[in-house]
Amino acid sequence: MDAISALIVDDSSVMRKIVERSLRQAGITLTRVFEAGNGAEGLTILADNRVDLILCDINMPVMDGLEFIQQLAGVPNAKDVPVVMITTEGSEAHVVQALSNGARGYIRKPFTPDQVKEQVIPVLTSKS
């Protein structure tokens, strides 16, 4: 798999670091990692940068993850970029809403690096 760039959107800086580490443990080579504390910050980053993968929490201040992935439809740099949600919200309703809003995968916290690998590798593989 080619090296990729990723955007990690989570209001916890610790969780952003854990997600990045999990991606590396999954064998994914990261050329660049962008971090955002909420959906609005994520959109600002995507206005000027193209990434290959977006990982996103749901419950965040300012703009939550579900609104963020809805807004991605209007962002040229986010076209065809796979989004995987990583969240404590584990209800079927949240999963269905996230997937219908465009998410390609869903990981419930707490998670293992293996679970990240299982969700992320297929969406990157199918993209390429």
Next chain:
Amino acid sequence: MKSVNPTLSTHGNRHEEWVPLLDMAAREVFELMMGSQLAPSAGTEATDLTITSMVGLAGQLCGVMSVRCSGKAAALMTSKMLGVELDKVGTEIADALGEICNMVAGNFKNKITGLAEGCMLSPPTVITGSDYTLRSMSDTPPLLVTLLLEGMPVAISLEIHT
């Protein structure tokens, strides 16, 4: 993660039956996110709990989930979560403990049918220090689980507002 799935409605006010779920929810978070097995406290008195993380629950179940531990235990958790040496841990401790409480609360509610969708979680609040009094509006005793992380107590409680 193990799924137990008792229902919210069948429990009524018999919330003490949720204690094993709270225990399981906490153990899973520590095992999956830190690779740590929590041990039973065996009556160990929980002292020196100087860091408290709290997450509010609202909706079908209202209350407050809290995780309390010593500064040393919180630093160890942060170190394990980030995969860094203990002496490299700094200001991330509050953020890490907040995330732990958030994950325990989320994992707990996902184990009770109907609660995952019907109960919302607040962002975590973290208090440092022990010289404070927390007055809850709860009219029932809190559900309390105390476990040991490498010999250090970690107290998890759920105060329920009926």
